[in-house]
Amino acid sequence: MRKVDEELPFEMIRAFFPASEASEDALREEYFRITAEFKNPSIAVLFAALNEKKEMLEKFFFYPASIGVHHIYIGGLLEHSLSMARIARQAAQVVGGKP
Secondary structure (H helix, E strand, C coil), X not given: CCCCCCCCCHHHHHCCCCECCCCHHHHHHXXXXXXXCCCCHXXXXXXXXXXXXXXXXXXXXXXXXXXXXXXXXXXXXXXXXXXXXXXXXXXXXXXXXXX
């Protein structure tokens, strides 16, 4: 056994992790819908820059959120991030803030 210094191809990662039960297309649509709604200019610019970096964005959509705690599956990082965005939206409504 040895540490791998290069990135593993998506196909190899798929051999070790299950996939999200959620629809990949639905998660991506929700991501783009939420990021398009940002009102804060700094946050909007940050996500616009991320959205232009197609290779990085594909990794964000693909990778698990962790390797042993939660969302341990392909697409888990995106699913976890969307869950946090939904929670933030609800919290903002409770305290009277803007999403």
